[in-house]
Amino acid sequence: MQQPKVLMINHEKCTGCRRCELVCSIFHEGVANPSKARIKVEKWEWEGLYIPMSCRQCVDAPCMNVCPVKAISRDEADARVSVDQDLCIGCRSCVAVCPFGAMNFNKTERKVYKCDLCDGDPQCVRFCDMKAVDFVDPTKEALSKKRDAAQKIADAKKVATELLASQL
């Protein structure tokens, strides 16, 4: 069975442009306002390091576990953790426990909101040319990472053999 896709962040590809924040806020709120985005690029400008941060849709989600009114639930089919806006009481317990800071608070509505994967077509992914944010099958992603790591070992092995041969 195919695994549901997840949002995968590869910060090494990020150019720090924050377009993901911009399109997220427009898609969800109809306004350009990165402070209302569900994704945020954290930046260490003096080192050239940029890391996009968003919801990891945790399997054992702390936000879901802590919610006192069961407003947060997990859909196994699309691997998405979502907030029922009608049930949310705005207590912000989820904001407190989320290890990634992925839960946001809407000051006007006085309710929490989070990444909902744009119903299967994440706009941050669609607009990121660099694929620093990607929407992928986690099993496949792990496999391809295994392959990359193995390739590095194989390359190192070749270099070592050549080096040995040259010394003989």
Add this chain to the structure above:
Amino acid sequence: MALDRKIAIVNLTTGQIDIKPITLEMRKQFLGGRGMAAYLLYKNSKPGCDPLSPDNAVIFSAGILSGMPASATSRTDVMTKNPLTGLLGSGNFGGFFAAELHYAGFENICVVGKASKPVYLFVNDGEVKIMDAKNLWGKSVTEAQWAVREELGDRDVMCAVSGPAGEKLVRYANTMTGIKNANGRGGGGCTMGSKNLKMVAARGTMDIKIAHPREALEFDKRFIEQITSAKVNQTMGTLGTPFIWGATNSWGGIRTNNFQYNQLLYCDEIEPENIDEWSKESMGSEYNMAACFGCQVHCRAKYKIPDTPLARKWGLVGKYDEGPEYTSQGAFCGEPGCTHLDTLLMGNHLVDQYGVDNLEIGSLISWAMELYEAGILTSKDTDGLDLRFGNDDAVIAMIHHVCKRDTWLGNVLAEGGIRASETIGKDSFKYLIHMKGMSNLHSDERATPALALNLALASRGSDHLRSRPAIDLYHLPVDVMRRIYSSPVPYEGPLSSDHTEYIGKPWQVVWHENCYMAVDCLGICKYHTTFLGATLPNFEDWAKVLYFNTGLEMSPKDIWDVSERANMVERLFNLREGMKKDDPYKGEVLAERYFEEPCRRGAPDVIGKKIDREKFVEMRGLFYKYKGLDENGVPTAESLKKYGLENLDKEPSRV
């Protein structure tokens, strides 16, 4: 709505802050960005004022589309009466400031007067506050930005900051944002220094309501593809602006040793591919380029300064920076005749930290080198510094001396070329390569009359971003050129695909002047226009992107008219401040060496080329005609009326 951003007029003498709306009528007249800045400068600076006096104004102006999803729109125009030239001073930086200013509720911040002690402005969610800058004064560009973020307890504060060079009133000190985004030209940083203004810090969480959000996103997706599919932008996204160096230098278009040659020899170390290799080595092979807000071209490389004897001497080993840009390659290598990578990377880093125009400082140091070799300057004048061409150490030393004004020559060069030539005397002025008192880019335009004409006519003085018909060099077929240059207004006059020709070039300069003014008003980056490729967005696309985002319905011709009007305001400002057509100091002429000294190196179509004086004057005349100006370059009563500027002097501000 998308167009509810405001203007703040801040008087630092009195502490008064007026917050005013931007009327729809003003929007349609000037859009935003550079257009609005030109109007605000005209109305808020005192005619004939000393640029360093409280009567001058400095305007920070975001583009109308800044912070919106219309590709790279986070451009800020910083405009002032230029302390270097006494004419219009204007520069444009990318980064993240313009977007943040918009999210903070403002589009333009106009600062007049002078604070009694160092201050900075904090623009936050509809409010502007004057804050004490005691702890920021004296700090370098990045130190000041990190310090203010710490002080305000917010990592997302974006700053337009003046560096130590601005505090020392170096006349070509610029305004910076982020690590290396420079409002390179125009002396904005110097004016800020004269006002005791260290920075404008912006932070905002206010909505910009997009008029048609879904359509805006869909259009933007296509718009981005149009931009990133152009080969030129793909190259830009991997090598940055230095990619132009290789082609231009081998062709013979790089001014070397202060205009004595037009090609830098044996410069493999500073070729774009080598810079890229060093970036990978110093940042890790997986390293990525850096981008401005929302931009998918991402043209900034990252690097750390290598461990070399020179870098060790100046204590700069391992320092992080971004770039270097094409301009830095010319300023610290081409012009002073240096060919080493460490000189380029250190020079670039120093100007970023001091907050000074790399082009101007590099040109003036190279000018001083020619004076030194010609015997006009002696080692007594240079405090013993051996100011020969190719002396890397001397270039780095002079950057420090100019920005700190701590030697006689450093202090003299900090005043700019024309003032320095008056102090130095002898034949020194003859060797100065300037237009309207500003040093030229390191490119050599003797084989490209269209680009040369643009230099002479640019409103902010010698320039490569006011109207550079750079696609001239692609030899596009005439029918393709006609399609570009006949829209959105018809043009049936001559055109020529030959870049060495004089035919049809005045219209190309007119067209590109309006094209670049349009994007400067919209806040879009010039790399997303026909500046670099014929397939890139144009007036047609801007009308749509403007509509989907802001709801403002303007035809391509309407946007063209905004450009004409804003360019005319800039011209009126220059005329008011003493620009005369043939004045060698402030006029619309080329440096004499363009007419007199032929190119000595390069490709066969370059060697021996110089600008023909008569044909140049003819081109200038045609340009004036197309622009609705009289034979002296002054707008006719008819054209002033056409653009609603007939009472600009007399009427009260429309803001």
